[in-house]
Amino acid sequence: MVKRRLYKFLKRITPINPGEEIISLLLFFYFFLITLAFGVIKSLRDASYLDKLGPENLPIAYATAIIVGVVVAFHAKLQVKISRRILIIYTLVFSFLMCILFFLLFQTGWKWLPLAYWIWANLVVVLLITQFWITVNDVLNPREAKRMIGFFGSGGILGGIIGGILTGFLAKSNESYALLFIPSVFLMVCIFVVGAVFRWNERRLEEKMPGKEKTRKQKVTETKVGFHVCFDTVRKSSYLKLLALVVVITGIVSTFIDWQSKNIIANWPSIKENLTAFFGIFSAGMLVFAFLLQLLMTSNIIRRFGLGLALLVYPLILFFCSFGIAVWPVIFFAIVIKGADKSLSYSLNQSARELLYIPISPVVKYRAKVFIDMFLNRLAKGVGAGFLLLIFLLPPNLWIISVSIISAFFILVWIILNVKVSREYTNTVKKNLVLKWDRAESLIDRNIDRETTRLVFDLVESRTQSDDLFAMHLFDLIRQGKLTPEIRRFLGYVPENAKVTSVGALFDAQDAGLFFGGEEGLGEEELKKEVEEILSLDVYQQVIKNHFLRITTDVDGSETARMEAAKAIGFMKPDSPLVDKLTVFLDDKSPGVSRYAIESAAKLKLREHVTFMIKKLSDPKLCGDIEDALETYGNLIVGMLADHLGDETMELEVHRSLCSVLARIGTQEAADFFIWEMDEGKSDVETEIIDALHQICSKNPAIRFEEYSVHKKIREKIESYCRSYLEMDENKIVPTEGESAASKDKELEGILTNVFRLLGLVYPREDIDKAFQNIRTGTKNSIAYAIELLDNTLKKDTRDLLIPLIEDISEEEKKERCRTLLKWLKGFKDREDKSRSHH
Amino acid sequence: MKINSREKDNVVIFDIEGEIRRSDITDVTLHQMVKKNLDSGCRNILLNFQKVDFIDSFGVGEILASYISTQNLGGKLKLAKISKKLYMVFQVTMLTKVLEIFDNEETAFNSFFPE
Numbered sequence: 001m002v003k004r005r006l007y008k009f010l011k012r013i014t015p016i017n018p019g020e021e022i023i024s025l026l027l028f029f030y031f032f033l034i035t036l037a038f039g040v041i042k043s044l045r046d047a048s049y050l051d052k053l054g055p056e057n058l059p060i061a062y063a064t065a066i067i068v069g070v071v072v073a074f075h076a077k078l079q080v081k082i083s084r085r086i087l088i089i090y091t092l093v094f095s096f097l098m099c100i101l102f103f104l105l106f107q108t109g110w111k112w113l114p115l116a117y118w119i120w121a122n123l124v125v126v127l128l129i130t131q132f133w134i135t136v137n138d139v140l141n142p143r144e145a146k147r148m149i150g151f152f153g154s155g156g157i158l159g160g161i162i163g164g165i166l167t168g169f170l171a172k173s174n175e176s177y178a179l180l181f182i183p184s185v186f187l188m189v190c191i192f193v194v195g196a197v198f199r200w201n202e203r204r205l206e207e208k209m210p211g212k213e214k215t216r217k218q219k220v221t222e223t224k225v226g227f228h229v230c231f232d233t234v235r236k237s238s239y240l241k242l243l244a245l246v247v248v249i250t251g252i253v254s255t256f257i258d259w260q261s262k263n264i265i266a267n268w269p270s271i272k273e274n275l276t277a278f279f280g281i282f283s284a285g286m287l288v289f290a291f292l293l294q295l296l297m298t299s300n301i302i303r304r305f306g307l308g309l310a311l312l313v314y315p316l317i318l319f320f321c322s323f324g325i326a327v328w329p330v331i332f333f334a335i336v337i338k339g340a341d342k343s344l345s346y347s348l349n350q351s352a353r354e355l356l357y358i359p360i361s362p363v364v365k366y367r368a369k370v371f372i373d374m375f376l377n378r379l380a381k382g383v384g385a386g387f388l389l390l391i392f393l394l395p396p397n398l399w400i401i402s403v404s405i406i407s408a409f410f411i412l413v414w415i416i417l418n419v420k421v422s423r424e425y426t427n428t429v430k431k432n433l434v435l436k437w438d439r440a441e442s443l444i445d446r447n448i449d450r451e452t453t454r455l456v457f458d459l460v461e462s463r464t465q466s467d468d469l470f471a472m473h474l475f476d477l478i479r480q481g482k483l484t485p486e487i488r489r490f491l492g493y494v495p496e497n498a499k500v501t502s503v504g505a506l507f508d509a510q511d512a513g514l515f516f517g518g519e520e521g522l523g524e525e526e527l528k529k530e531v532e533e534i535l536s537l538d539v540y541q542q543v544i545k546n547h548f549l550r551i552t553t554d555v556d557g558s559e560t561a562r563m564e565a566a567k568a569i570g571f572m573k574p575d576s577p578l579v580d581k582l583t584v585f586l587d588d589k590s591p592g593v594s595r596y597a598i599e600s601a602a603k604l605k606l607r608e609h610v611t612f613m614i615k616k617l618s619d620p621k622l623c624g625d626i627e628d629a630l631e632t633y634g635n636l637i638v639g640m641l642a643d644h645l646g647d648e649t650m651e652l653e654v655h656r657s658l659c660s661v662l663a664r665i666g667t668q669e670a671a672d673f674f675i676w677e678m679d680e681g682k683s684d685v686e687t688e689i690i691d692a693l694h695q696i697c698s699k700n701p702a703i704r705f706e707e708y709s710v711h712k713k714i715r716e717k718i719e720s721y722c723r724s725y726l727e728m729d730e731n732k733i734v735p736t737e738g739e740s741a742a743s744k745d746k747e748l749e750g751i752l753t754n755v756f757r758l759l760g761l762v763y764p765r766e767d768i769d770k771a772f773q774n775i776r777t778g779t780k781n782s783i784a785y786a787i788e789l790l791d792n793t794l795k796k797d798t799r800d801l802l803i804p805l806i807e808d809i810s811e812e813e814k815k816e817r818c819r820t821l822l823k824w825l826k827g828f829k830d831r832e833d834k835s836r837s838h839h
Numbered sequence: 840m841k842i843n844s845r846e847k848d849n850v851v852i853f854d855i856e857g858e859i860r861r862s863d864i865t866d867v868t869l870h871q872m873v874k875k876n877l878d879s880g881c882r883n884i885l886l887n888f889q890k891v892d893f894i895d896s897f898g899v900g901e902i903l904a905s906y907i908s909t910q911n912l913g914g915k916l917k918l919a920k921i922s923k924k925l926y927m928v929f930q931v932t933m934l935t936k937v938l939e940i941f942d943n944e945e946t947a948f949n950s951f952f953p954e
Binding site for chain 1: 896897899900903904906907924927928930932933934935936937
């Protein structure tokens with residue numbers, strides 16, 4: 001009951017699913033507590049340093065980032081020895097103790113103590129924040145993380161706000177260092193929250209992955225590696241190297257910005273009197289903004305504009321402000337740049353950057369985060385400080401302008417890297433998905449030579465039929481250069497019931513190949529030439545014409561004789577007078593004879609035989625052979641086939657076969673015809689047409705499809721999906737006999753299949769197929785990756801239409817989305833009609 | 840190509856030797872020799888290919904032309920001892936359906952005199 005209420009309450013704020021309420025709250029509080037603690041620690045860090053050592057010594061403080069990097073390397077070694085849960089708890093206890101220790105040390109008034117405090121404060125933030133994100137990656141899958149990031153991310157910002165406010169108000173007294181008791185309390189509370197998070201995760205593993213799988217999952221989540229392994233992991237991946245570069249540049253730039261803003265702010269007359277209070281309130285103000293941004297806009301910006309653009313907002317603002325400071329170094333730019341840094345870096349930029357880790361496997365992600373977020377991030381700040389120290393070799397009046405110009409340059413590099421990394425992100429998502437199956441046609445085309453297989457089968461079968469038919473098949477193999485040594489060896493076996501006496505006996509020899517190239521002289525090439533020449537002899541035509549007359553008038557018309565004649569015509573030239581007889585054999589009452597005639601028609605490729613064959617397409621005994629034969633005609637008969645497909649008097653089965661043939665021909669003309677037919681929307685074989693288009697697309701990626709028509713059909717299909725879904729759900733349709741919920745499900749799946757097939761025509765086909773196959777048959781994680789891939793591949797309009805239908809959401813929500821989509825589609829149609837009538 | 844003819848019980852037997860090729864045309868072709876015999880009233884012709892190494896399409900044309908000439912005059916032309924390869928060519932081109940082919944001369948000869 002309480003859980004349900006909690007879910008209902010949280011659902012209003014964040015798009016969580018049932019069962020996620022506890023973990024989202026725990027992560028919210030975990031992040032809240034560490035950022036609250038750090039908010040206080042950090043404000044005290046900046047104020048104490050500027051107060052005691054002044055802004056001129058800031059580069060020294062920045063340079064200490066390298067020390068933090070070294071400690072992180074040590075931390076990476078330490079975590080090999082203990083579990084992640086214990087490590088986090090130890091870190092929290094250590095931070096608590098250090099707060100107390102620094103409170104005591106600050107009483108001494110030692111001048112350089114703020115520097116030591118600076119180092120420790122930076123160490124605390126890097127350890128606690130990175131440990132938090134690693135925990136997120138451990139307990140949530142990518143889609144869960146994406147759903148909840150807005151919520152628990154805002155917890156972190158809220159912690160920063162409250163920390164800032166507390167510091168701002170309480171620091172007015174002279175006992176600023178007493179504030180260190182605040183973080184120490186929150187860090188202690190955090191220990192219990194961390195314990196609860198790990199307990200929740202264990203419970204979930206227990207429920208979802210009993211036995212073996214659980215052990216495996218635990219192994220994965222608790223993989224512990226040393227620092228050098230983390231470094232190697234990043235070094236070997238181009239994507240991680242890009243991410244690392246982004247972090248390095250971000251670190252350098254943030255050091256510059258920090259110095260630019262603090263230098264101007266600390267010297268601004270009205271502020272420098274009470275720096276601690278200013279930084280406290282300013283930080284709190286910016287964090288309120290960041291909190292609202294995170295809670296209300298971050299998810300929307302990422303969803304609406306994609307990760308690529310979300311990653312650009314922050315550096316673009318910094319670029320303009322940095323440029324502004326170079327030109328006019330006033331408090332306005334200093335506050336805006338620091339404000340952008342405070343608000344966007346903790347909200348939009350942080351969320352987008354964390355999402356970049358989603359497509360990486362958990363083990364690699366952990367290693368990458370240790371090296372990039374803990375070590376490189378700190379190191380980059382040190383490098384930034386190094387740059388600052390170099391700049392300080394210039395005259396002081398050039399410092400601000402030099403820092404700002406160099407900063408602008410680094411930001412430009414950062415922008416370019418962000419563009420690259422967001423492109424690489426989609427590729428990395430793709431790598432997580434495998435194409436589970438290929439189209440059967442492509443598979444067969446790749447692996448099987450259908451023509452040879454058929455010939456060999458015919459050859460073997462003809463052994464029991466007639467010598468001559470056997471010889472013809474053998475010659476056919478030779479003619480097509482397909483009488484391989486394997487087939488010769490295979491043919492060496494003669495079954496007991498074989499009728500073959502003369503030619504069959506040739507293969508009784510140990511090496512049948514001798515026959516065609518051996519002592520007797522006639523090689524395969526010569527044999528081909530011989531036969532061709534004989535067939536074109538006038539005297540031959542004269543002799544065989546009489547034979548044909550006899551067999552077709554039933555004087556000597558055995559079925560075998562007709563088969564032989566039908567087969568032999570295929571060896572003749574298309575202009576041979578005997579070829580006229582083929583129509584008689586095509587129309588033969590015996591399917592065996594027709595089959596050979598169809599095969600010969602395929603060799604001759606004469607248009608006059610096409611209509612004969614199309615008429616026979618309804619015969620299941622011949623349908624497959626006719627489809628094969630018609631395919632060999634290629635583009636030559638696309639128009640004829642299209643005309644027949646448009647002929648409403650023909651049977652549905654014939655239309656289906658024609659679709660299959662056109663798909664196998666697969667030329668641009670065939671594709672154009674299908675698109676036209678689909679556009680007309682009258683066809684009884686729409687699903688077959690969409691499948692044929694998909695087949696053409698997979699066979700020949702160079703074929704182009706009319707985008708407008710494809711998108712129009714996609715919209716129609718999605719509309720039909722929504723209607724069917726709502727009808728099914730609202731029971732508007734009373735299932736008739738034979739119609740059940742299962743058949744309705746099947747109908748929905750059919751529509752979705754068509755939508756994806758259509759998408760494959762206008763987007764990278766393999767990516768769409770991968771996504772679809774994983775959505776249909778994948779695990780929860782692979783479905784999440786598939787949706788992520790679509791999210792980054794499809795254009796906004798299509799994405800908004802499709803993703804609501806495939807996301808893992810409650811039925812109620814899906815119904816609501818279907819209604820919204822139907823409204824949108826109606827509006828779109830109205831707008832389109834209006835614009836058409838206007839034109 | 841060398842052709843010797845002999846007559847036995849009203850059957851003219853042509854013993855052909857060597858290769859029957861377009862490139863090796865002699866003064867008198869097989870068809871001409873068959874025609875000559877047909878003109879002289881002999882209607883039963885047996886072509887013995889025992890010593891024939893090779894026949895090209897020209898040779899097949901000669902055989903077919905001889906067959907037509909014989910058939911049109913109501914005679915009979917039969918073949919004996921053709922090579923396996925030539926037999927296959929005949930099978931592929933369906934000539935086995937038209938021409939009477941025998942494994943040996945004796946059987947071929949006897950077939951002119953059905954019981």
